[in-house]
Amino acid sequence: xxxxxxxxxxxxxxxxxxxxxxxxxxxxxxxxxxxxxxxxxxxxxxxxxxxxxxxxxxxxxxxxxxxxxxxxxxxxxxxxxxxxxxxxxxxxxxxxxxxxxxxxxxxxxxxxxxxxxxxxxxxxxxxxxxxxxxxxxxxxxxxxxxxxxxxxxxxxxxx
Amino acid sequence: xxxxxxxxxxxxxxxxxxxxxxxxxxxxxxxxxxxxxxxxxxxxxxxxxxxxxxxxxxxxxxxxxxxxxxxxxxxxxxxxxxxxxxxxxxxxxxxxxxxxxxxxxxxxxxxxxxxxxxxxxxxxxxxxxxxxxxxxxxxxxxxxxxxxxxxxxxxxxxxxxxxxxxxxxxxxxxxxxxxxxxxxxxxxxxxxxxxxxxxxxxxxxxxxxxxxxxxxxxxxxxxxxxxxxxxxxxxxxxxxxxxxxxxxxxxxxxxxxxxxxxxxxxxxxxxxxxxxxxxxxxxx
Ligand SMILES: Cc1cc2nc3c(=O)[nH]c(=O)nc-3n(C[C@H](O)[C@H](O)[C@H](O)COP(=O)(O)OP(=O)(O)OC[C@H]3O[C@@H](n4cnc5c(N)ncnc54)[C@H](O)[C@@H]3O)c2cc1C
Ligand code: FES
Ligand code: FES
Numbered sequence: 199x200x201x202x203x204x205x206x207x208x209x210x211x212x213x214x215x216x217x218x219x220x221x222x223x224x225x226x227x228x229x230x231x232x233x234x235x236x237x238x239x240x241x242x243x244x245x246x247x248x249x250x251x252x253x254x255x256x257x258x259x260x261x262x263x264x265x266x267x268x269x270x271x272x273x274x275x276x277x278x279x280x281x282x283x284x285x286x287x288x289x290x291x292x293x294x295x296x297x298x299x300x301x302x303x304x305x306x307x308x309x310x311x312x313x314x315x316x317x318x319x320x321x322x323x324x325x326x327x328x329x330x331x332x333x334x335x336x337x338x339x340x341x342x343x344x345x346x347x348x349x350x351x352x353x354x355x356x357x
Numbered sequence: 358x359x360x361x362x363x364x365x366x367x368x369x370x371x372x373x374x375x376x377x378x379x380x381x382x383x384x385x386x387x388x389x390x391x392x393x394x395x396x397x398x399x400x401x402x403x404x405x406x407x408x409x410x411x412x413x414x415x416x417x418x419x420x421x422x423x424x425x426x427x428x429x430x431x432x433x434x435x436x437x438x439x440x441x442x443x444x445x446x447x448x449x450x451x452x453x454x455x456x457x458x459x460x461x462x463x464x465x466x467x468x469x470x471x472x473x474x475x476x477x478x479x480x481x482x483x484x485x486x487x488x489x490x491x492x493x494x495x496x497x498x499x500x501x502x503x504x505x506x507x508x509x510x511x512x513x514x515x516x517x518x519x520x521x522x523x524x525x526x527x528x529x530x531x532x533x534x535x536x537x538x539x540x541x542x543x544x545x546x547x548x549x550x551x552x553x554x555x556x557x558x559x560x561x562x563x564x565x566x567x568x569x570x571x572x573x574x575x576x577x578x579x580x581x582x583x584x585x586x587x588x589x590x591x592x593x594x595x596x597x598x599x600x601x602x603x604x605x606x607x608x609x610x611x612x613x614x615x616x617x618x619x620x621x622x623x624x625x626x627x628x629x630x631x632x633x634x635x636x637x638x639x640x641x
Contacts, residue, residue, distance in 0.1 A: 199362075218363030218404070221392070241393045242459055254432065254461040260392040261462070262385070264363045265409055309457065330544040331456020 203267040208276025214263075222258035222266055223247050226273060234274035234304050238333070245332035248305035249273045255312040257331070274304035277311065286356065287311060290349035291342070298336035306332045310346050318354060320346070359395070362404035369414075369519060372406055373494045376517055379404045384519060386428055387462035389455070390471040408466075414521060415464075419443055425523045427466025431478070432457075434465065443527045446534035446554060450481035453536065456544045466520045469505060472512045475547040475571040479506070481536055482523060483576055484552040484566040490522040499524070506575035532556045533635045537627040538570075541614065547571045548615040549623040551603075553631035560590040567631075569624045571614070572607035581606050582628060591636055600629040 200215040207230070214229045226232045226249070238246035240259045247259040250272040277285045284292065287307055297303050306329065313320055313328035320328070325346045334342065362379075366372040376382055382404040385391050394400045408414060414428035419439050434440060434451040441448050454460055454468070454477050468478040469489065479502075487502045491514060502523075505513050514520065528534075538550040550570035556563045565586035567579040582599050589595055604625035611617045633639065 201363075217360065219360045240396060242389055242455070245456065245458060248458055255458050256461050257389075257458045260388055262363060262388060262392070262405070262407070264365060265407065312457070328457055331458045 201264060203264060205266045205268060206270040208272060216263040218262075218264065220263040222249065222251075222256075222261040222263055222271070225263045225266065226258060226271075232273055232275050236301055236304060238301065242331075243333070244302070245305045245309065245329075246302055248308045248332065250308055250312050253312070253315065255309045255331075272308070272311070274307060277307065286352045287314070287349045290345040290352065294341050294345035294348055296337060296341040296345035302332060302334040302336075306334065306342060310349065313346075314350055314353060318357075319350060322347075359398075359401055361395075361402050364404060364406045365410045366406060367410050367412075369411055369492060369521065370494070372408060372411060372519060373492070373517065375404075375406050377494065379406075382406055384408055384470075386464040386467035386470075387430065388467075389459050389463040390467060390473075408519065414466075419527075421527075423525045423527060425465055425525075427469075427520045427522060428464050429466075431455075431460040431463045431465065431468075434478075435460070444485060444525055446481045446485060446536055446552060447478065447525075449534070449536040450477045450538075450552065453477055453538050465523060469502075469523070470512050470514065470520055472506050472508070472510050472575065473546075474509060474573060474575055474577075475550070476576055477536075477538065477547065477550065477570065479576040480550055480552045480568045480570045482525070483568040483578055484534070484554045485525045485528070486566065488524045489520055490524065491518050492521045493518045497521075503578060509574050528554070529556060531558065532564075535631045535634050537631055539623050539627070546614065549609070549620045549627070551624060551627035551631055553628065553635065555586070555591075555632075555635050557591075562586045562589055562591050567603070567628060569603065569607055569627075572609040572620050572624050574608075577607065579603055579606055579628070586632075591632060593633075593638065596629045596632045599632065600625040603628040 204213050226235045236246040238244035242257045242260050248255050249258045252269050309332050383402040385405040385407050414426045416426045417437050418424040431451045431454045468476045488499045534554040536552050539548045547570045552568045554566040565583045567582045569577050582602050604621040609617045609620035
């Protein structure tokens with residue numbers, strides 16, 4: 199039997215009817231056609247499905263849909279600014295060549311967003327720690343770390 | 358994914374009643390073990406009964422002894438301002454669990470009830486001699502953690518029981534501990550791991566608690582090693598003996614993460630390295 203969940207998605211209140219076995223990633227991709235969030239392994243290993251729930255990065259492939267009621271979810275679609283302009287964080291990934299195939303990118307960016315929201319001046323060690331749960335098959339991570347440092351710098355200048 | 362129903366009871370009683378009523382149902386905490394097992398086809402529950410909406414299961418209380426609600430997330434263990442001082446070993450182990458995304462939802466109760474031989478929190482809580490509080494419709498009981506793990510995937514809980522809290526006594530000020538874990542990469546289950554706690558009086562070891570992970574069917578206390586160390590002045594020679602004894606007293610298997618021989622070796626080396634780190638002997 200379908201049950202209704204009400205939650206805040208990228209700042210907008212939404213209502214979706216879901217089945218017991220569905221996961222947050224199913225709600226996003228199937229019910230709401232928000233395909234920015236990717237599914238890689240489906241078992242918590244790769245981080246491609248990372249979104250932020252109530253301020254914390256989680257794997258949406260392991261998150262039961264019915265648990266999302268009353269919570270606040272941020273996905274990659276919620277990061278862009280007015281007129282579809284990229285956020286500082288997204289722009290830094292583009293500028294630093296931190297994206298190749300792009301499959302890991304939305305998850306990477308959400309993990310970094312969770313980091314920078316709680317720690318605006320992370321050390322390299324802290325950046326690496328925050329990205330432990332995000333795999334990238336393409337870039338070799340170096341450009342990603344550079345992008346995070348650049349984004350942190352730009353965000354501090356803006357604030 | 359196979360279909361199942363999902364319930365969000367608002368109280369322990371409601372959760373226990375649902376469990377009794379629905380055959381082949383399971384409790385779910387953070388789901389980081391369970392959702393993977395269901396996806397892999399190892400488990401085919403008819404319904405999941407969530408413990409997330411039950412009040413009071415996710416708080417930490419420090420008031421002489423320490424009470425940790427079973428639904429406390431690994432992240433909340435790490436960020437609790439007092440736990441770092443009162444039960445450093447648990448916080449050190451928590452830092453080594455999975456990735457930030459996993460730590461943000463994985464719970465301490467799930468780590469214990471999943472009964473994996475590699476469970477990091479289980480290891481540190483064994484060494485801290487924690488007690489588990491278990492509730493069923495007929496009442497509450499406290500079980501020392503050493504009696505909690507029965508076999509891989511099987512705790513002493515019967516299907517109609519919920520783990521509600523974990524209790525630990527704060528350690529004395531002359532206690533030191535280390536948590537050492539070998540994974541293939543930083544974010545990985547342990548190939549082998551060791552938790553070690555020593556209470557020292559000058560040179561003499563008054564109390565030793567040692568546990569090892571991924572080297573037996575359940576997280577294992579190495580009591581022979583504890584007996585070897587207690588009451589003794591700790592010397593590098595004794596540490597060598599402890600290393601050998603640790604390697605010999607475990608029963609690991611070979612699997613994709615490592616061979617039996619390698620695991621024995623690591624546990625021995627980690628016991629010695631742990632002693633060296635606590636006693637300030639430099640790197641072993
Ligand atoms: C990518 C990844 C990496 C991981 N890395 C690590 C690691 O480094 N170290 C480590 O130790 N673990 C690791 N794990 C395993 C897992 O995250 C932990 O064991 C976690 O603590 C489980 O907690 P949970 O709340 O998610 O449990 P769940 O999956 O919700 O539950 C686990 C089991 O316990 C039962 N259960 C849970 N809570 C209760 C309760 N209160 N009463 C009765 N039964 C209960 C459930 O029915 C289920 O059978 C990893 C998992 C993944 C997917
Ligand atoms: S798809 Fe969720 S972690 Fe890989
Ligand atoms: S850019 Fe291809 S996986 Fe990271």
